[in-house]
Amino acid sequence: MNTGTPRQTAPAIATPAWNLGDIAVRRVDEIELPPQTGPWLLPQATKEVLDEASWLRPDFADADVPRLASHSFAVEAGGLRIVVDTGIGNAKTRANPAWHGLDTDFLERLTAAGFPPESVDLVITTHLHTDHVGWNTRLVDDEWAPTFPNARYLTSRTEWDHWAATELDEARSQMFRDSVHPVRDNGQYDLVDVPEHGREVAPGILLVPAPGHTPGQVAVELRGSERRALITGDSIHHPVQLSHPHVTSCVDIDPAQALRTRSHLLDDLADTDALLLGTHFPRPTAGTVRRENGRYRLLAEHGTEVPPTSA
Template sequence: MTPAQPAHAATDTHLSWDLGEVTVRRVDEIALPPQTGPWLLPEATKEVIGEAPWLRPHFADAEVPYLASHTFAVEAGGLRILVDTGIGNGKERANDAWNGLNTDYLGRLTAAGFAPESVDLVIITHLHTDHVGWNTRLDGDCWLPTFPNARYLTSRTEWDYWAATDLDANRRQMFRDSVLPVHDNGQFDLADVPEGGLQVAPGIRLVPAAGHTPGQTAVELHGADRSALITGDSIHHPVQLSHPHLTSCVDIDPEQAVNSRRRLLDTLADTHDLLLGTHFPHPTAGLVRRDQGRYRLLPEPGTPTPAAAG
């Protein structure tokens, strides 16, 4: 079976959410192919999807969950902040869906008001290939930081874990082309993130969300009117609201990942705070509601804003 391409492909508009003095925009990279869901979340079977009919049509069809690669561009306290940087162009990757991409992500980011040189802070929720790719771009034969005036930030726990790990060839390649050039240019900072979280910019707070990786963080956005949480990979897909016990095939500590997910969902449930999914297809965001002993997402689409050059 080859499902039809879902309706969350990258477009010439971006979605935005106004939190009151904090604005967050979704900047598309690519829609991930249909086989991604069954690979990443092997327990998200058609029977499991069928138990959550609210997933259709936006987040799944009758058999597979849809996933996307995008980043979040945030304006807060006069700063331009990017949360995660996607897969990137021209990178040599083992995953065919990520290998040698050639997207117009930077054009869309610029059209959303975030020209690379204007970005002040890049937050990396964790050091996985599809979250660090646009850290760098190719200039001749060299990978250079895409955001030359930005401070790049990840948790110290995350950095220390990978620094002490015997990396396989694919991950060594990712560090060579997307992480070490930023570090070697003196732009990478490490944050000690305590259990209660760490404010890193006005209205921006990192909170621990370990399990998928040891030092993963989620990102809280606190506006004057409401708050939001950017998931990173603590929640890959809305099916994990209905079934928080579902783990990813690449979770390093699946039990801890489930505990982190339940804690985040319990904090958000039945509040006015938005959940913004790092891999959720359109409509991307919503309110978490308790639903017969589980959770569900009540979608809250952002405001579609046509991209404008300059």
């Protein structure tokens, strides 16, 4: 299918991985988001705000704007292969020009990370936004079909019920038609009740309530035998929100609740060896949270570079 955009490929380089003991997690890249994304998404993250956290540069910010990316996390736990969030997807009709008609080699990268689509057991959707569900489906004979044919797809019941009761604009309706409903119609989407203390959905894999950005968003806690980690979803879009938690996203449905969630998660992680894994962070993606001068900062951990596999 000709999407009108050149195929976007990444060099066949090693992927970063983090070992938590009996759980392993890899970052699988889709695309780096264009520079204008930061000022649009996080309008309060001005150059002056970035300047107050010198540790953000050069990895997490350019001279004037935050850097953001779209990627998934591929997790091995309890003999299961799990994908957390599925990015923007290929060949999708999108209102955002940066997301429209993509043609990336994401599935090749996922396969090279040891997760061919047919091998995936579980897909976790932190929330039902366009850039988190895109690779839920792919075109098969001009029809949208589940990308992961043998997987169960999970999202929180609160999240599902919110969007089911919301009058959707055409852009969001299109997203549900091409990336959510085909999975539901194939009987692969499971709705999960997520109590305040979280819900274990696989060995060592917990869904944790993270409302605010959307009402039913979840973060994903990984409880390895040697270390704990937290995949943020969009409760934390960018590391600047560690030093300035009040910086909110322009698409947060409840900014005040988003701030409370972010502050709670950061307080829980601070000054521990738990790993923070940012869903939209550019590389190095991960790090530990430290309190510093009345704020938080991220001490980056690049992980282990794992060469591609033909699994």
